[in-house]
Amino acid sequence: MSTTASNGIDVAxxxxxxxxxxxxxxxxxxxxxxxxxxQSGTHSLGEIGAFTHxxxxxxxxxxxFRLEGDEPPVLLGQNNGPNAVELLxxxxxxxxxxxxxxxxxxxxxEISRMDYEIEGDLDVRSFLxxxxxxxxxxxxxxxxxxxxxxxxxxxxxxxxxxVQDTSPVRDNLANPVPVQTSLEIV
Amino acid sequence: MSTTASNGIDVAxxxxxxxxxxxxxxxxxxxxxxxxxxQSGTHSLGEIGAFTHxxxxxxxxxxxFRLEGDEPPVLLGQNNGPNAVELLxxxxxxxxxxxxxxxxxxxxxEISRMDYEIEGDLDVRSFLxxxxxxxxxxxxxxxxxxxxxxxxxxxxxxxxxxVQDTSPVRDNLANPVPVQTSLEIV
Numbered sequence: 001m002s003t004t005a006s007n008g009i010d011v012a013x014x015x016x017x018x019x020x021x022x023x024x025x026x027x028x029x030x031x032x033x034x035x036x037x038x039q040s041g042t043h044s045l046g047e048i049g050a051f052t053h054x055x056x057x058x059x060x061x062x063x064x065f066r067l068e069g070d071e072p073p074v075l076l077g078q079n080n081g082p083n084a085v086e087l088l089x090x091x092x093x094x095x096x097x098x099x100x101x102x103x104x105x106x107x108x109x110e111i112s113r114m115d116y117e118i119e120g121d122l123d124v125r126s127f128l129x130x131x132x133x134x135x136x137x138x139x140x141x142x143x144x145x146x147x148x149x150x151x152x153x154x155x156x157x158x159x160x161x162x163v164q165d166t167s168p169v170r171d172n173l174a175n176p177v178p179v180q181t182s183l184e185i186v
Numbered sequence: 187m188s189t190t191a192s193n194g195i196d197v198a199x200x201x202x203x204x205x206x207x208x209x210x211x212x213x214x215x216x217x218x219x220x221x222x223x224x225q226s227g228t229h230s231l232g233e234i235g236a237f238t239h240x241x242x243x244x245x246x247x248x249x250x251f252r253l254e255g256d257e258p259p260v261l262l263g264q265n266n267g268p269n270a271v272e273l274l275x276x277x278x279x280x281x282x283x284x285x286x287x288x289x290x291x292x293x294x295x296e297i298s299r300m301d302y303e304i305e306g307d308l309d310v311r312s313f314l315x316x317x318x319x320x321x322x323x324x325x326x327x328x329x330x331x332x333x334x335x336x337x338x339x340x341x342x343x344x345x346x347x348x349v350q351d352t353s354p355v356r357d358n359l360a361n362p363v364p365v366q367t368s369l370e371i372v
Contacts, residue, residue, distance in 0.1 A: 008227030009262055017262075018314050028311045028318065032272045036279035038300035041194030044283045046276045048268040053260055060258050065268045067253070069280030072246050074239055076195055076203075076288065082234040082251045084281035084355050086218045087273050090232045092365070093222035094255030095270035097230045099313070102262065113372070114224035125214045127285070127352050128204050132214065136357030142367040153371050160369040166313050169270050171322030174365050179278070179356055181328040183346040185339050186299070 009105035027054050036069065042077035043070045075124070085137065088173070089118040092142060095169035100146070103159060103166075113147035140173060195291035213240050222255065228263035229256040261310070271323065274359070275304040278328060281355035286332070289345060289352075299333035326359060 021028040031052040036044045049064030050057050069084060071077025082090070093116035104111050120140040125132025146156055164170055207214040217238040222230045235250030236243050255270060257263025268276070279302035290297050306326040311318025332342055350356055 008225075008229070013262060014314075017260075018316065021311060021314065021316060025309075025311065025318065028309050028314070028316070030308045030310065031305055032269070032275060032308060033303065033305045034268075034272055034275035034279055035304070036276065036283055036302045038283045038287060038297070039194075041196075042284045042288065043194070044280050044300075046280060048272045048276060051258070051272070058258060058260060060260075061265055067268075067276055069276070069283075071284060072237070072244060074203075074244065074246075076199060079247055082220075082253075083218070084277045084284065085358075086220055086234045086237075087277035087280065088355060088358060089218060089220035090222065090234060090253055090255070091270045091273035091277065093220055094230050094232060094273065096367075097222055097224045097255075098228045098257060098270065101224060102228065103315075111224070114230075116222045117219065118221070119217055119219045122216045122218060122354060123211075123214050124216065124354075125207060125211065126357075127354055128200075128207065128214070129289075129352065130204065130207060130214070132211065134357055134361070135352050136354040136361070137363050140363055140365045142365065144367070144369045145372055146369060147372050156371050157369060160367065164365075164367050166315065166321050168308060168310075168313055168322040169274055170365055170367075171312075171320055172271075172274060172359055173363050175320070175322070175362055177323050177326055177359050179326045179328065179350075179360050181282075181330070181346065181350050181356075183330045183332060183343060185342050186331055186333050 006105040006108065007101040007111045009102050011105050014102065014106060029054060042075065043068070043080045085120065085122055089120050089140065092140065092169045092173065093118045095167050096142060096144065096163055099163040099167050100159060103162060109151040109155060109159065110149055111146065112149060113145065115145045117143045192291040192294065193287040193297045195288050197291050200288065200292060215240060228261065229254070229266045271306065271308055275306055275326065278326065278355045278359065279304045281353050282328060282330065282349055285349040285353050286345060289348060295337040295341060295345070296335050297332065298335060299331065301331045303329045
């Protein structure tokens with residue numbers, strides 16, 4: 001395992017983080033948050049700001065990230081932003097990339113390219129109240145493209161499997177997670 | 187059921203869409219896509235562009251939506267954008283809002299406010315290769331806040347349940363979806 005920075009990942013910080021969590025599992029605990037404010041029709045504004053780490057609020061973000069969510073015209077919107085299920089696919093690509101390059105760095109594998117194309121099949125009948133397939137994606141396909149100047153194909157394929165096994169977003173898609181929903185009427 | 191536009195939703199178009207899908211279920215079929223290109227460290231650029239509807243490519247987006255994904259410093263990044271699991275939470279809020287206001291419009295319920303706060307608990311030990319909880323969120327909580335000038339609390343609560351039952355993003359979180367991952371080495 002190399003301790004020099006690799007792939008833009010500070011491997012020394014990565015190792016320190018792992019050791020800190022081994023010493024106190026609470027250091028591994030996060031609560032993330034997102035907020036959305038409906039505008040009109042299928043258009044909402046999103047905000048992703050502070051999160052909680054080990055019971056304390058993180059203050060490194062000076063302002064929340066702002067996103068727009070909307071539907072295309074065929075789904076009653078005006079293309080002010082991607083739709084919700086497209087964001088789900090984007091999240092999987094981002095998650096896979098972080099896992100791949102960080103674990104590569106920890107193994108001394110240099111990465112020169114790491115792209116993902118994610119696609120998902122969705123039948124909107126359930127969403128529209130008709131009999132049909134499940135409401136969400138029936139299948140998601142992720143295709144990674146990787147280049148490395150110093151790894152074997154076997155190492156790169158093994159890492160792809162490792163990343164699938166430890167990806168938070170893949171876990172939440174491939175396996176059920178409890179979603180508790182409440183409503184306040186004001 | 188009202189056919190006038192309501193909540194910014196074109197209810198006549200909504201009904202036409204439902205009738206078109208009843209006549210030809212293929213009209214309800216979509217394949218959505220997202221692409222990500224790794225930059226450095228935990229930072230990737232995302233693009234969400236054209237999708238396939240009923241076997242044909244949609245051309246209403248003149249350019250893809252661009253997103254940035256990154257981690258905060260405590261997770262080895264530089265806050266160039268939200269992280270992947272935060273995007274997952276944002277997607278749930280956007281999805282719930284679309285479902286709520288569109289179904290409200292179809293029922294003649296006016297919505298004057300529809301916000302969501304979504305949060306999720308995540309233990310990063312599995313992601314870092316340590317023994318611990320599952321890789322993804324162990325729990326997700328969604329809190330909606332709604333106002334309507336013409337609906338009863340019972341109608342608004344019933345609609346909240348209906349939206350949970352038909353939300354594509356909630357379905358893909360609460361129930362498993364097959365995720366197929368491949369890797370090309372170039």
